[in-house]
Amino acid sequence: MVENFIYYLGLVLVIIGSIMLANRLKVAYPIILVIAGLLISFIPGLPAVKIDPELIFIIFLPPLLYEAAFAVSWKEMWKLRRIITSFAFIVVFLTAISVAFIANSFIPGFSLALGFVLGGIVSPPDAVSAGAILKFVKVPKNVSTVLEGESLFNDASSLIIFRFAMVAVATGQFIWQDAALSFGWMVFGGLGIGIVLAFIFLKIEKIFPTDVNMDAILSLVAPYVMYIAAEEVHASGVLAVVSGGLFLSIRRHEIFRTSESRLRGSNVWESFVFLINGIVFLLIGLDLPEILVGLNKEGISLSDAIGYGLLVTGVLIVVRFLASFGAVFVTLIMRNFIDVADRDPGMKAPILMSWTGMRGVVSLAAALSIPIMMENGQPFPHRDLILFITFVVILVTLILQGLTLPTLIQKLNLSDNKEGYLSEEASEKFLRKGMRRIAINYLNENYRERRKENEYFNKIMDRWEQEDKDDSIHKMSEEAKGIYFEALEQQRIWLREENRRNLNIDEEYIRHYLTRLDLEEERLRM
Structure with missing residues (x-):
């Protein structure tokens, strides 16, 4: 037990060292962390790092989503609401559908339901990866706002697809009427529960005397309460955290009522999110050996599995590319009928948007949350292949797109002019x-x-x-x-x-x- 603790403590030091190296090299830290985890995983004799699949979402997603909701500007999101919702919902659905049909057509033994499971896992781009890369370069404010806003809601839409697909795999059937009702409850129930619980936390802060430490602790507890409460009634925990986080973000001065609590709370959250982000990206690399063992049990060769992963990665890149230019085409038409945020989007921004589809935290958490055994006692079909494809998608998009994105931005010569804002x-x-x-x-x-x-x-x-x-x-x-x-x-x-x-x-x-x-x-x- 003591040896394992020392090992885990060493992993924390690896996270810190990897991020220091990434900052020195001016490379996005998720890339270095994944590679570090991959290298560590092949060191013989080290204990395997395992987390209960059911705890993956609960441990990592609520605080990451809550912090992202606090960081984003509601004013700027509202200005770009149409393009954000298009990428967060429509593009995610199109991506999941494309992956499902390609997987069903080209991967032996992959049913359409399993294709949707995979599509739900890999469809949402990861804001943490994009944000870590974009901090080294200057991009238009509209682009960064769309990426931030998209990341808040695309997790919810992809995980809804994932949940329905999991039910279809387990039961062997999919009833559209029940799915539509369940979808409505998941969306609106999740939004409502998040806002109600955020309002309760706000009242607690106003009515009861709290100090700086209590304010920080309550802010850490809030996203977990929102997520678990929504999931217990089969609503979307992700949307509950996002809606609650946005509600409190606008009223942050009422939650953190003193300058000391605001500064202390900001420091606590920055350190906490820094640590869990590092753990998740390190886990991506550390999990590979176990996935390879599972592939051998399924009788799937490594070359075939890599080929499937690259195929799915190609589908993701192509769909996002088409969606980015499709959004420009729709904007050029709709500007004749309604006011749009950017009346002349040009061609450079869509190219950049199409290349910011790095996958990461949510995809890994969703893949690892797949149960080993289904409720009927049967092993979940192709679980290890899904995990391996997800690993390939994350690794390739992080390294390929992540390392080339700064160069692309320089080639596009995008200015940092914040259109619509004062200098x-x-x-x-x-x-x-x-x-x-x-x-x-x-x-x-x-x-x-x-x-x-x-x-x-x-x-x-x-x-x-x-x-x-x-x-x-x-x-x-x-x-x-x-x-x-x-x-x-x-x-x-x-x-x-x-x-x-x-x-x-x-x-x-x-x-x-x-x-x-x-x-x-x-x-x-x-």
Whole structure:
């Protein structure tokens, strides 16, 4: 037991070292982690890393989805809602259908139901992989928003397909009427449960006294509660976490009510997600030897299995390529009838979108969650082949697309111009001026007479009016600090309201200044 613990501790160090190496090489860390896991898996004598398939989704998916929902901008998602929902639902369904029919036609012994199981597993692109790669290059804001928004919902649509296909494999039948009703409940039930539970968590934070540690713990517990509650009533746990996460993301200032809790919560989540992402991508490589043993038991040669994996990978790339240009074609038609976010999408962005279909966390979790034995006592057909094909898809898309994506972006010469938004310089000038104006107005309206009594208020006013950097602000009295904090809170309120009503300001800048206000408050409190 102690030896295994040391081994697992060593894996954590491998994760850290791999990510450090990836940052040094300027390569997306999922690629290095998968390769590291693959190399470790062939070291003789090391214990196998196994996780109960039923726990895969519960352990990894809720926090990853919740963190992604918190990170994405609802304002920007709403602006691009049509293209996001198209990629998250329509493209995923088309991809799953294509994989199902190709698998049924070219893989011996693969029924159409098994094809849909495989299609549901490999159809959703992985945002973690794309995000890790895109941080090294600059892409248009619209493209990154579509990728982030797509990743939130395509997991739900693919896992719904996966669940229905699993039922069809187990029962040997598929009743469309029952499936339609079940689909409706999974979607709307999941959305409703997530929002209701998020509302309850919000009320708990408001009614009961909590401290910084409680706020962080409640935020970690929330996605697990949402996911498990929805799954217990056969609704979509993924949609519950996404809807609940988006609901609370818009109200994050009510969940994390103090600057300290916001900063501490952000640090906790960053470290937690860093660790579980690393574990999942390392598991992809570590799981290969066990999959190969299963292939031998099925009597499938390694060359044939690799061929099936490459075939499915090719289908995924082609379908996403066609879908990306299909979206442009539809946009060019629909812009004549409705307002669309990008009236002239061009050809470069679709090429980029078609090459950002790296698979990862969700595909692995879905594949590993396939039970070894079905309820009737029979082994699940072709489980190890499905696992191996999923492994090939993840490995090839990560390495092929992941390593070539930065070069493609450079060749396309895509600018970082955020269409529809003010430039970074103009946004900074506008926000800083607005924040100073709000603070000055608040102090003049509420504490004008105090300005004459205390030199520190003069320095506060001078700091905003003239952007004075005088360090004497640290000598403020406790009473002056309290009033200063009130002014900071007024600035926060103004920033949040400006984010809602001003569509020309990128929310990324708003969040940057909100964080700066929290850091300023904590600096003075210390």
